Amino acid sequence: LGPTICVGEILVEIMATTVGRGFLQPQPLEGPFPSGAPAIFIDQCARMGGTAALIGSVGDDDFGRMTLARLARDGVDVRAVAVLPDHPTGTAFVRYRADGARDFVYNIARSAAACIARTPAVEEVLARAGHLHVMGSALSIPAAAEVIVAAATAVKARGGSLSVDPNLRKELAQDAATARTFAALVAMADLLLPSGDELERAAGVAGEAAALERLFALGVREVALKRGAGGASVVAAGAAPVNAPAFAVDEVDPTGAGDCFGGAYVACRRLGLPVAEALTYACAAGARNVTRRGPMEGAGTRSELDTFIANTPRRPC
Ligand code: ATP
Known part of the structure; x- marks a missing residue:
């Protein structure tokens, strides 16, 4: 079967270099870095050696060009990424709180990221995709949600x-509406990758064991708990x-x-x-x-990860 595909927001991220301060006053910023959860996912997938294609949109601007060049360099098929003349590339500004929590200021709704259309290039990818990875964040973009549901089917x-x-x-x-779409996709999923309370929220049941049981009853085959x-x-x-320490x-970011x-x-x-x-x-x-600072600056190729694994101790369980 064909490539792994992901659909959704392609962004650049600009991050505050200070910790604990909001964006209410000027402060040093770092970036732009290629970002957007679907873009980060598919970049790591391609770097690992999987065939990978992304569906999304960027603006006809330097942010878009920089991000597309990076994804293409890493082996992602970006032919179904539209370059839109009338909308800027989406942005995410992030700042860190002293306790490590993050706050994002997004410009998605009025950016190219929100304008995902079923172009001939998109139809071509949908016609041969072998695996769809759904990012919950993309479901908040109505046009992306529509393509994701069609792709899943x-x-x-x-x-x-x-x-x-x-x-x-x-x-x-x-x-x-987003919650309904999310629930329908969970019911079609083979693999779920939740973190924190997302397991229980995806299953709609309290307690890890009960949530897992509910997901397996729905047809999910594997759950990767992060x-x-x-x-x-x-x-x-x-x-x-199967547990991995x-x-x-x-951690710097x-x-x-x-x-x-x-x-x-x-x-x-x-x-x-x-x-x-795996x-x-x-x-x-x-x-x-x-x-590494930046949302996908530390994504690694298989050989980089082999070196990392060989040289990095595990934390005690
Ligand atoms: P995010 O929403 O920030 O992308 P997440 O909540 O979906 O992340 P995490 O559990 O934070 O996912 O991270 C995924 C995996 O990455 C973890 O299961 C762990 O293996 C590895 N990881 C994340 N943070 C660290 C860390 N500080 N030290 C070592 N490994 C980490």
């Missing part, structure tokens, strides 16, 4: 597979969990860890690697990414 109908990263961001719309510096586990229906790194984890995990599983090996690569991809 087409991919599943031809025997392809579907993964869902809930990626719920408080700054993005989580209205009733636990930040606590590592990760993969639970498959009827099988013992986190790598011991100094947590943004993008989950997207890189997902990109590496999905690419590895589609390349035929067993769960435990999980090790996924944890390495997430951990390596948090060691």
